[in-house]
Amino acid sequence: MTIHLLHIYDRNGNSLFAKEWSRKKSSNLTKVEEQKLLFGMIHSIKSFVTKMSPKDGKEGFISYTTSRYKIHFYESPTGLKFILLTDIFVGNIRETMKKLYSSVYVEFVVRNPLCPLNEPIRSSLFETKLETFMTGLSFFEDSN
Amino acid sequence: MTVFSIYIINKAGGLIYQYDHQKSSVEMEKTFSYPLDLKLEAYSDQVSVVFGQRDGIQVGHVVLAVNGKQTNGRKLEDGNDVIETIANEKNYPISIKFGRPKLTSNQKIMMASMFHSLYAISVQLSPVHGSSGIQKLETDTFTLHCNQTATGVKFVVIAEPRQVGIDSLLHRLYLIYSDFALKNPFYSLEMPIRTEQFDSHVLSAIESTEKTGSAA
Numbered sequence: 001m002t003i004h005l006l007h008i009y010d011r012n013g014n015s016l017f018a019k020e021w022s023r024k025k026s027s028n029l030t031k032v033e034e035q036k037l038l039f040g041m042i043h044s045i046k047s048f049v050t051k052m053s054p055k056d057g058k059e060g061f062i063s064y065t066t067s068r069y070k071i072h073f074y075e076s077p078t079g080l081k082f083i084l085l086t087d088i089f090v091g092n093i094r095e096t097m098k099k100l101y102s103s104v105y106v107e108f109v110v111r112n113p114l115c116p117l118n119e120p121i122r123s124s125l126f127e128t129k130l131e132t133f134m135t136g137l138s139f140f141e142d143s144n
Numbered sequence: 145m146t147v148f149s150i151y152i153i154n155k156a157g158g159l160i161y162q163y164d165h166q167k168s169s170v171e172m173e174k175t176f177s178y179p180l181d182l183k184l185e186a187y188s189d190q191v192s193v194v195f196g197q198r199d200g201i202q203v204g205h206v207v208l209a210v211n212g213k214q215t216n217g218r219k220l221e222d223g224n225d226v227i228e229t230i231a232n233e234k235n236y237p238i239s240i241k242f243g244r245p246k247l248t249s250n251q252k253i254m255m256a257s258m259f260h261s262l263y264a265i266s267v268q269l270s271p272v273h274g275s276s277g278i279q280k281l282e283t284d285t286f287t288l289h290c291n292q293t294a295t296g297v298k299f300v301v302i303a304e305p306r307q308v309g310i311d312s313l314l315h316r317l318y319l320i321y322s323d324f325a326l327k328n329p330f331y332s333l334e335m336p337i338r339t340e341q342f343d344s345h346v347l348s349a350i351e352s353t354e355k356t357g358s359a360a
Contacts, residue, residue: 004271025273034269041265048258049283051247052302054148054166056202057285064282066266068275085271 001139004069004085006130008105010118011079013039017121019130042073042083062094076101090139104133145357147313147350148286148302151252152321154334155296157260159253161337165350171208171243172200178236184227189217190245191226201242209241259300263290293318309357313349316359320345 008017015035027034042061049061063072065088072084074097082097082105108126109115115123134140152161176182183195184207191207208214210229213221220226229235247255263277281288282305289301291314299317301310324342325331331339349359 020271023271025270027268037265038269041262041269044258044262045281048255048262049281050204051251052255052288053283053285054244054302055170055285056204056244057283059284062282062284064266064278065280066270066275066277067279068272069270071266087272 001089001141002087003134003137003140004087006085006134007035007038007081007083008121009035009039009081009083011081012118013043014118015039015120016080016118017126019127021134038083039081042081059094062092072097074098074101080105086139093139096137100130100133104130145307145354146304147307147354148304150317150346150350151256151259151298151300151302152317152337153256153260153298153300156334157257158334159256160335161342162249162252162256163343163346165347169244169246170200171241172205173209173239173241174199174201175237175239178233180230180238184230186218186227191215191218191230192245193242204245205242206245207240208243211235211239256300259290260298263292263298289314291315291318297321307353309353309359313353313359316349317346320349 003021004023005018005020007015010016013036018031018035029037045061045064060075061073063070068088070086070088070090072086072090072093074082074094080101082100084093084097104126108123108129109121110117112123112125115121115126146166148164148166150161150163150165151159154160181196181198182193182201184191185194187194193201193203193205195203197203207226207230210220210226215221215226218226220229230238230240259278266277267275277290277292278288279290281290284305286302287305287307287310289303289310291299293299299314299321301313301317303310320342321337324339324345325337328339331337353359
């Protein structure tokens with residue numbers, strides 16, 4: 001199993017963090033354009049899902065799968081968005097996504113007074129801890 | 145186990161067939177005294193709850209009737225404005241009926257073309273080569289399954305997350321489409337499908353999926 005990439009956005013759609021582990025195909029867009037396209041797509045999916053839902057839901061959009069990859073989505077109540085792209089064999093990783101928020105983002109960004117919120121994360125400590133967290137996941141394996 | 149609805153989208157993103165299987169929707173009627181403990185706002189031509197949840201009334205629900213009079217957009221049957229009627233203390237106690245907003249046929253067409261573009265973007269954002277678009281979209285209340293044929297027609301089934309046998313239902317829908325839409329001499333390609341035979345076969349395929357988990 002493979003982890004392709006991770007994106008973190010704030011509630012206004014600014015990219016706070018992006019990291020690639022395994023990426024075989026790059027689109028003909030620039031990094032910034034691609035980040036905006038991804039955010040726009042997730043934003044549209046969220047409104048699509050609320051309108052299409054036959055019942056009142058709590059979590060909303062969770063994930064989608066294509067023939068070759070899968071997107072996992074987690075949004076905190078404050079609007080922070082975590083988007084993880086993996087291969088299609090990864091199951092429901094909702095708890096892992098929550099843990100990524102609570103034990104990596106909150107611990108090493110929110111609790112770091114030198115890390116301004118709502119700005120791209122420039123903390124080597126966060127990057128190291130994130131790397132440890134991701135490589136420790138059972139579905140990480142050889143994502144390079 | 146339920147199949148909620150079926151959408152068929154042509155290769156240009158137009159909705160050519162839509163069927164809602166589940167008719168019942170949640171509606172709540174309640175009598176309120178002044179002042180109202182919910183915050184209502186007119187939003188995209190409907191009056192909806194924006195704050196305050198109680199007795200099954202949720203944020204996002206819209207006003208369907210006031211004192212037994214149906215609403216028509218932001219107005220009541222008798223021409224009075226919904227917001228003004230609710231704001232007027234003289235009208236209390238007041239009985240208001242709330243429910244989840246239903247998609248109008250125009251909104252369904254919009255949703256279909258929206259899904260068409262989401263499908264295209266998901267291909268473009270793929271980190272690996274040779275990926276298709278969205279085949280399965282999961283949420284906590286429903287799962288959307290999509291099968292795009294080689295000719296670009298998309299069959300979309302919206303069902304309960306636990307529903308099994310969707311793959312065979314999608315395949316069955318494709319067969320019904322080829323047999324009863326494409327072989328119909330009065331059917332012009334890319335146009336909405338209006339054939340009774342098609343409807344009845346779709347219905348029986350859905351019912352058999354719900355009962356046995358297989359559309360065959």
